[in-house]
Amino acid sequence: MSWSATPHGPPVELGKAQEAYNHLREAILTFELRGGQPVSERMLGDEVGSSRTSVRAALARLEADGLIRRRGRSYEVTSIDPQEIGQAHELLLAIEPAALLLAQDDGLREKLDAMQGIVDRVVADPALETYSQAVLDYHSALVRLSGNDFFARASDDAQTRLVRAAWLTRWLDPAARLDWAPQNKIIKLMRRNERKEAAKILSKLLRDSQRHMTSLVIQYRQGLLAHGVAVDKVRSRAAAANDGQ
Incomplete structure (x- = not known):
């Protein structure tokens, strides 16, 4: 099992974070999730069985990819621009x-x-x-x-x-x-x-x-x-x- 330290919280289990990232990325790129649809930590965590820390790491990567964006305290899938x-x-x-x-x-x-x-x-x-x-x-x-x-x-x-x-x-x-x-x-x-x-x-x-x-x-x-x-x-x-x- 591989772990990585985070600057402001507990270590992230890399395998689970990658699994959460891959799962949501595929859903967005294949239009299972479409522009404007909300994405929550709880939803993603329940679907892949990941901790909130791993889910947050995955969401941060997807935000950097431009596939999701923050909306208040949650996220939504970005539109095609x-x-x-x-x-x-x-x-x-x-x-x-x-x-x-x-x-x-x-x-x-x-x-x-x-x-x-x-x-x-x-x-x-x-x-x-x-x-x-x-x-x-x-x-x-x-x-x-x-x-x-x-x-x-x-x-x-x-x-x-x-x-x-x-x-x-x-x-x-x-x-x-x-x-x-x-x-x-x-x-x-x-x-x-x-x-x-x-x-x-x-x-x-x-x-x-x-x-x-x-x-x-x-x-x-x-x-x-x-x-x-x-x-x-x-x-x-x-x-x-x-x-x-």
């Missing part, structure tokens, strides 16, 4: 193409083989659940080619915040789940050490993803609301900045 979709893609555009340019030669072939395996699996089984996990796995593997842990953590955070929007756009546009040609091309170019061309294709892929994701979420906002999926209204950058002050 078109503004956040744009900001997350801007971050990915700054990091992921650079990760390809900085890819470490050591073990590169094996890492590219692993990325190809991810693509092959999702092409063989393009179900929504498979697709969502494959997107996370592909980008996680891609950014780690650089060997830069800061890049990896930033990319993982941005991709986590995009998962629900990506899931929705692929639900609204099922044909998009079948097109993994750009991801395949990136792998082939990296095998030939054509890193600049691979980075260029990745940049286009991310820009296209941003446009497609944002336009569909905005276009179908009312329909999504009717299905219980909360989507924030589009705000200007100035309004978003004022909210943070």
